[in-house]
């Protein structure tokens with residue numbers, strides 16, 4: 001994958017998004033560097049998910065721009081934006097992102113298959129990803145036959161297998177207990193860092209945010225704080 005070496009990986013300028021009378025984003029600027037991990041924090045309704053969806057090209061802002069490695073998402077049509085989401089982005093959500101009827105290995109292999117990788121190659125690669133995330137022997141289990149933490153590891157494998165430039169995670173530990181959530185954050189941040197991808201995590205949990213090298217605080221649709229600090233690292 002060709003990444004530009006200078007300039008931010010992701011760059012948002014003046015993002016505004018309204019839903020009827022509600023201003024979800026009131027002018028957000030945010031740059032995310034290559035390999036950087038950013039936690040987006042803030043109270044319920046402050047605009048965190050809306051910001052993530054605009055950065056990810058899922059929502060089109062009413063005003064402002066988002067550029068991925070210097071390429072403006074606003075210049076793309078919906079089909080092209082959907083290709084960016086598949087090729088250059090990875091997603092980890094709270095739950096429900098895995099296809100219930102497919103075994104873990106097929107859930108992971110599907111991502112490269114959708115990009116044209118032959119089934120056999122995609123399945124081999126998926127097996128290696130599952131093994132590297134501690135899921136050897138569980139390839140044939142369906143999501144309902146995995147624990148919440150195991151299912152999130154499958155989701156991490158699925159998000160990373162295509163070699164994305166940015167991984168977006170919206171409350172990735174929201175459905176897990178504290179210890180399992182910490183374990184998933186360790187796996188998510190470590191795997192993303194090793195893959196050289198940037199990470200944007202929406203969370204209201206300071207223990208989750210501590211795994212990221214930067215915390216951005218959103219209130220009423222604006223960034224009100226932005227601080228860098230040493231992240232937790234795998235022990």
Ligand SMILES: Nc1ncnc2c1ncn2[C@@H]1O[C@H](COP(=O)(O)OP(=O)(O)OP(=O)(O)O)[C@@H](O)[C@H]1O
Pocket residue numbers: 019020022023024042043044045046047048049050051204
């Ligand atoms: N599709 C939508 N239609 C109408 N209003 C919306 C929509 N999506 C978000 N909003 C509103 O925009 C504001 C910001 O919502 P958003 O989901 O971005 O907040 P959040 O910080 O992620 O909240 P939470 O932590 O509760 O998930 C809220 O007032 C919300 O009700």
